[in-house]
Amino acid sequence: MITPVPSDIERYLATARWFAGKGRAFRVSDTHVAALDGAEPRSVVVLAEVAYDDAAGGSELYQLPVSLHPRPQEHLESARIGLWGGLHAYDAVHDRAAMTGWLRALSGAEHTGQLRFHRCADARIDTDERPSLMTAEQSNSSVAFGEESLLKVFRKVTPGTNPDVEIHDVLTRAGSDHVAALYGWVDWERGDGEVFQLGFLQQFLRTASDGWTLASASVRSLFAEADLHPHEVGGDFAGEAARLGEGLAETHAALAEHFPVAALPAGGARDLADTMLERLDRAIEPVPALAAYADRIRPLLAAVSDVSHIPVQRIHGDLHLGQTLRTVKGWKFVDFEGEPARPLAARRLPESVWRDVAGMLRSFDYVAAVVQRELDGDVPTREQRAFRAREWVERNRAAFLTAYAGRPLTPDEQVLLTAFEADKAVYECAYEIRNRPDWIDIPLTAVARLSDHEGRPGGE
Numbered sequence: 001m002i003t004p005v006p007s008d009i010e011r012y013l014a015t016a017r018w019f020a021g022k023g024r025a026f027r028v029s030d031t032h033v034a035a036l037d038g039a040e041p042r043s044v045v046v047l048a049e050v051a052y053d054d055a056a057g058g059s060e061l062y063q064l065p066v067s068l069h070p071r072p073q074e075h076l077e078s079a080r081i082g083l084w085g086g087l088h089a090y091d092a093v094h095d096r097a098a099m100t101g102w103l104r105a106l107s108g109a110e111h112t113g114q115l116r117f118h119r120c121a122d123a124r125i126d127t128d129e130r131p132s133l134m135t136a137e138q139s140n141s142s143v144a145f146g147e148e149s150l151l152k153v154f155r156k157v158t159p160g161t162n163p164d165v166e167i168h169d170v171l172t173r174a175g176s177d178h179v180a181a182l183y184g185w186v187d188w189e190r191g192d193g194e195v196f197q198l199g200f201l202q203q204f205l206r207t208a209s210d211g212w213t214l215a216s217a218s219v220r221s222l223f224a225e226a227d228l229h230p231h232e233v234g235g236d237f238a239g240e241a242a243r244l245g246e247g248l249a250e251t252h253a254a255l256a257e258h259f260p261v262a263a264l265p266a267g268g269a270r271d272l273a274d275t276m277l278e279r280l281d282r283a284i285e286p287v288p289a290l291a292a293y294a295d296r297i298r299p300l301l302a303a304v305s306d307v308s309h310i311p312v313q314r315i316h317g318d319l320h321l322g323q324t325l326r327t328v329k330g331w332k333f334v335d336f337e338g339e340p341a342r343p344l345a346a347r348r349l350p351e352s353v354w355r356d357v358a359g360m361l362r363s364f365d366y367v368a369a370v371v372q373r374e375l376d377g378d379v380p381t382r383e384q385r386a387f388r389a390r391e392w393v394e395r396n397r398a399a400f401l402t403a404y405a406g407r408p409l410t411p412d413e414q415v416l417l418t419a420f421e422a423d424k425a426v427y428e429c430a431y432e433i434r435n436r437p438d439w440i441d442i443p444l445t446a447v448a449r450l451s452d453h454e455g456r457p458g459g460e
């Protein structure tokens with residue numbers, strides 16, 4: 001069995017887009033290796049224990065599928081990890097031959113040592129399809145096989161059922177129109193018997209466009225017209241926003257049918273409010289500008305503790321326009337992993353559907369803000385654009401929400417929705433300062449707007 005070199009992995013992780021510990025002091029304290037027997041090139045999965053040496057401490061387990069070659073592979077230079085036992089080690093998601101090996105193992109439902117490849121009963125898997133790494137990788141890595149299937153390789157792994165695999169499995173069996181069908185998945189059993197899900201193969205929605213791209217195009221087409229209102233512009237998004245709302249309502253209904261539903265127990269509303277308040281307090285340290293709004297945001301979050309009945313069920317957990325794909329047959333939702341920063345167990349718990357609704361509402365705000373940033377102009381031009389962007393946001397929020405709920409929200413639902421929006425904007429402040437500090441103004445502006453919310457029914 002190959003022996004990985006921890007310092008090579010540390011160097012590789014430090015620059016990886018998907019490594020959540022960037023900027024923190026860390027070291028690889030241990031590694032586990034599982035081999036894909038008989039694969040050519042030689043392939044292993046390395047699970048690297050990452051220990052953090054900063055004040056927050058803690059540890060995480062990261063997955064590196066590795067291909068091992070006796071000779072250097074020039075075309076894989078950017079994916080090179082190091083030289084291990086005389087073999088050249090590469091991040092295998094970049095290595096087409098290695099990924100074909102994974103597809104074959106999935107197709108054959110192979111059990112090799114500690115790795116177990118599962119194939120779903122109705123899965124169509126063509127092992128001749130050519131693998132290519134998707135460039136839009138974020139928290140994980142995804143490899144497309146021709147036009148047929150997509151392998152998502154989780155990077156940070158935790159023991160137990162992964163919510164992305166679990167929800168794709170359940171909704172595929174239920175015949176949902178709103179997810180890509182699950183074709184198979186990969187488990188790894190650690191020496192102590194704990195099982196980790198390493199990735200899954202799903203239907204590749206190759207002709208789909210993601211909601212972020214479509215919504216950005218709509219905002220750009222608004223700005224291309226000097227004075228028109230959003231509903232007067234050819235690229236109006238409100239119809240799509242409404243279809244997204246309907247699609248989310250149908251997805252929530254399917255999740256409610258196939259997973260347990262409940263109401264938060266006594267004290268649950270207070271716990272939820274406290275969790276949000278704690279998240280706000282924690283975010284002030286990395287984002288000191290939040291402090292100026294904190295006293296006016298706290299009552300919005302604390303109000304949740306007065307809601308007497310909060311129904312909960314499985315939800316998406318981190319919904320935004322980038323997690324939606326428009327196919328010819330309607331909208332699909334992807335990436336049911338929940339917020340990457342939350343512990344896995346928390347991400348599988350039933351939650352209020354208003355968390356997902358709030359996520360989408362925040363995304364309409366984001367897309368309008370991001371498109372404005374692409375454009376320059378003098379102050380009056382920018383102010384006029386900001387006003388028109390607000391009209392676009394309000395129109396699409398309303399279309400989405402009306403279609404989702406199909407009726408006016410009750411006062412309690414409005415309290416929950418506002419609190420989840422504020423909570424999400426706070427989360428985004430912490431997320432942006434770590435990942436895209438240039439974008440910090442986007443959620444901060446939202447926090448400022450929400451802090452001004454009091455007494456305004458119906459949202460922002």
Ligand SMILES: Nc1ncnc2c1ncn2[C@@H]1O[C@H](COP(=O)(O)OP(=O)(O)O)[C@@H](O)[C@H]1O
Pocket residue numbers: 134136137138139140141142150152180202203204205206208210322323325334335337
């Ligand atoms: N089944 C699919 N078919 C086509 N594209 C997909 C599919 N699932 C995800 N994608 C695309 O891949 C991107 C990354 O997928 P996602 O599951 O969100 O991974 P991550 O956890 O790395 O963010 C998505 O934004 C989406 O555009």
Ligand SMILES: O=P(O)(O)O[C@H]1O[C@H](CO)[C@@H](O[C@H]2O[C@H](CO)[C@@H](O)[C@H](O)[C@H]2O)[C@H](O)[C@H]1O
Pocket residue numbers: 138139212318320321322335338339340359362363364366367428431
């Ligand atoms: O897609 P992930 O599950 O990795 O989610 C994380 O990254 C998202 C950014 O890609 C982040 O979403 C935020 O930025 C989006 C625009 O890029 C915007 O549409 C979302 O509304 C906003 O929250 C998400 O919060 C984070 O968890």
